[in-house]
Structure formats: structure tokens, C-alpha cells
Amino acid sequence: MASQRVNFNLNIQDKLDLGADANFTWNNARYSVRKEQNNQYFLHSYAIDLSYTVFKRLSFSTDFNYAINSGLAGGFNQSIPLWNASTALLLFNKKNGEIRLSVYDILNQNKSINHVTGDGYFVQDTYTQVLQRFFMVSFMYNLNHFGGRGPGVPSAPVFNTE
Numbered sequence: 336m337a338s339q340r341v342n343f344n345l346n347i348q349d350k351l352d353l354g355a356d357a358n359f360t361w362n363n364a365r366y367s368v369r370k371e372q373n374n375q376y377f378l379h380s381y382a383i384d385l386s387y388t389v390f391k392r393l394s395f396s397t398d399f400n401y402a403i404n405s406g407l408a409g410g411f412n413q414s415i416p417l418w419n420a421s422t423a424l425l426l427f428n429k430k431n432g433e434i435r436l437s438v439y440d441i442l443n444q445n446k447s448i449n450h451v452t453g454d455g456y457f458v459q460d461t462y463t464q465v466l467q468r469f470f471m472v473s474f475m476y477n478l479n480h481f482g483g484r485g486p487g488v489p490s491a492p493v494f495n496t497e
Contacts, residue, residue: 352386376406431477
């Protein structure tokens, strides 16, 4: 197996976060006894994610992943696009609450394809049904600021045993 990954990240003044990633994996399974099990396949994926903050309280995020399978059994050499997006609003004076609306698998194309080679059995390609497009509303409350403690202040007393 040989694998290579390249990524890029950019942050501009706590307003814009941009990331890009490419991952390439080549697998070459060779067997001396059962040569009919020899198999090589190539998997590569590309991803980009973007987050933008407006007015220090409102943020928009999106990510897109594209996986490409080749060298697998018929019907399993598929390209899988996966696009997610969300918007979040920080709440309260200390910005320790957040409400978020997210949509996952906007293109409704999510799939799970797995390729396994091993001793004692032939190459196995499997397709598993996965949850596709769905929406989610979430609320988060950060307790780090609970009780007026600032950063670096322990949340529990520290006892000395000298």
C-alpha cells in the first residue's frame, strides 16, 4: 500500500477558514499460493471546507468531499460526492450558547463501499446502505464560563498533601 496526502489551510482574521485536502491511496495485494486473488485498486478523495463568520455571532459552514474508487469489482467503481452545510448563531452575552441548523448529504448521494482482501477468502466488495440526506437542529451550551470563572482557573479545588 502506498498513500499520499496533501492539505492546505487558510485562516483570515477569525472570519474565514478555508481548507482543501487531497488523498491518494494505491493498494497492491499479491499472493504466492492463490495468484487469482492478486488485486490492485486505487482510491482517491478530495475535500474542501469553508467557514465564514458574520458579526462575530453568526457563522456559515460548508464542506464537500468527493471519493473515487477504481479497480474494484463491477458496480463498486463509483464516485461519491458528499456535501454538507450548516449555519450557527451564538447566544447569550458570553457567547456560550449556540443553536445550529445543519443539512447533511445535500446531494442525497451518500454510499458506503468497502473493499477487503485477505488470506483464506477471495476479494470482498461490500455496499452498505447508509443514512442519506437529513436535517438537524442542535443546541449547545458551553459550561466553561459557568460561575464566572475565567480561562485558566481550575473548576475544582486543588489540595496539597505535603
